[in-house]
Amino acid sequence: MSIKVRIPTPLQKLTEGKAEVEVEAKDVRGLIEDLDKNFPGIKDRLCDDKGRIRRFINIYVNEEDVRFLQQDSTPLIDGDEVSIIPAIAGG
Amino acid sequence: MGLREDQIERYSRQIILPNIGGKGQEKLLNGKVLIIGAGGLGSPCALYLASAGVGRIGIVDSDAVEINNLQRQIIHSTANVNKPKAESAKERINAINPDVEVIPYKLRITSKNILDVIKDYDIIVDGSDNFPTRYLVNDACVLSKKPLSHGGIFRYDGQAMTIMPGQSACYRCLFPEPPPPGLAPSCQEAGILGAVAGVIGTIQANEVLKYILNMGNLLAGKLLVFNALDSSFRQVKVPRDPKCPVCGEKPTVTKLIDYEEFCQLRKKE
Numbered sequence: 001m002s003i004k005v006r007i008p009t010p011l012q013k014l015t016e017g018k019a020e021v022e023v024e025a026k027d028v029r030g031l032i033e034d035l036d037k038n039f040p041g042i043k044d045r046l047c048d049d050k051g052r053i054r055r056f057i058n059i060y061v062n063e064e065d066v067r068f069l070q071q072d073s074t075p076l077i078d079g080d081e082v083s084i085i086p087a088i089a090g091g
Numbered sequence: 092m093g094l095r096e097d098q099i100e101r102y103s104r105q106i107i108l109p110n111i112g113g114k115g116q117e118k119l120l121n122g123k124v125l126i127i128g129a130g131g132l133g134s135p136c137a138l139y140l141a142s143a144g145v146g147r148i149g150i151v152d153s154d155a156v157e158i159n160n161l162q163r164q165i166i167h168s169t170a171n172v173n174k175p176k177a178e179s180a181k182e183r184i185n186a187i188n189p190d191v192e193v194i195p196y197k198l199r200i201t202s203k204n205i206l207d208v209i210k211d212y213d214i215i216v217d218g219s220d221n222f223p224t225r226y227l228v229n230d231a232c233v234l235s236k237k238p239l240s241h242g243g244i245f246r247y248d249g250q251a252m253t254i255m256p257g258q259s260a261c262y263r264c265l266f267p268e269p270p271p272p273g274l275a276p277s278c279q280e281a282g283i284l285g286a287v288a289g290v291i292g293t294i295q296a297n298e299v300l301k302y303i304l305n306m307g308n309l310l311a312g313k314l315l316v317f318n319a320l321d322s323s324f325r326q327v328k329v330p331r332d333p334k335c336p337v338c339g340e341k342p343t344v345t346k347l348i349d350y351e352e353f354c355q356l357r358k359k360e
């Protein structure tokens with residue numbers, strides 16, 4: 001199953017500058033693991049030391065924030081588009 | 092109050108728009124908008140609101156214009172380097188449109204002064220450049236039930252959302268906690284393309300105009316995400332969080348707190 005993931009600018013250092021990558025995963029937890037396999041270190045940026053998604057980074061499956069779905073158990077299906085959106089403060 | 096001849100002429104291209112007309116123009120001339128930060132976001136936002144004839148614009152900024160600001164903070168000019176930004180912005184707005192009363196606030200917005208500063212305005216624009224101020228402005232607007240236009244930029248990315256307290260998600264519903272200081276570089280450290288600030292600041296001006304004119308759909312409950320490199324705009328849904336500490340079912344933030352401490356910039360004393 002192929003899921004498209006949009007990587008925000010601050011994390012693109014870890015994805016060799018790529019703004020969009022494809023992963024194989026059945027749920028959001030699997031997506032984070034698969035991302036980390038291809039781009040080591042990205043999990044640490046997305047999750048805290050207990051493995052929970054950090055509270056200043058949101059993960060959206062299509063248009064929905066996984067915090068309001070089933071968090072990292074939110075299932076993914078082929079063709080889903082995932083966006084990682086961090087808080088940014090510049091002005 | 093009725094429009095003067097010169098006002099009918101000045102605003103003719105928007106008065107002829109469906110949904111605006113003379114009535115809408117009067118609403119704009121009676122509108123009161125507070126812009127926090129006369130920087131990359133506040134500059135284009137203030138310019139468009141001033142040109143549109145928003146009657147009173149408050150500008151909060153404690154800094155002076157620096158030459159490295161001019162790449163993106165388009166309300167200021169080379170001649171105004173070293174001048175307070177609030178004064179520089181006032182000068183430019185008055186030069187564009189004498190209908191606008193500009194109230195400059197040369198101060199740092201804090202938990203102590205914010206409620207007093209925002210209380211006489213219809214809507215607040217957050218054009219600040221740091222997390223403590225963003226959470227402060229959010230909480231103050233939610234507690235005072237003031238609509239808030241949020242905008243943020245980083246390198247080639249921009250975000251905007253409009254917060255209607257009690258009706259739509261607030262900034263804490265979107266991001267419950269700020270990143271720790273080390274993980275969030277500022278524009279000064281990370282860089283920013285001026286046009287990205289222009290896009291988001293202009294979206295914020297557009298939100299304010301729609302709010303005052305009571306038309307269209309606000310970015311309430313929706314986050315607009317802009318990327319300059321692929322010229323993409325996307326929207327994601329932002330539901331209200333029942334567990335939100337400031338606008339949720341059992342709020343724990345019922346008065347303003349110490350936001351430097353909240354953002355871990357300073358340890359609890």
Ligand SMILES: [Zn+2]
Binds near residue numbers: 263265336
């Ligand atoms: Zn909230």
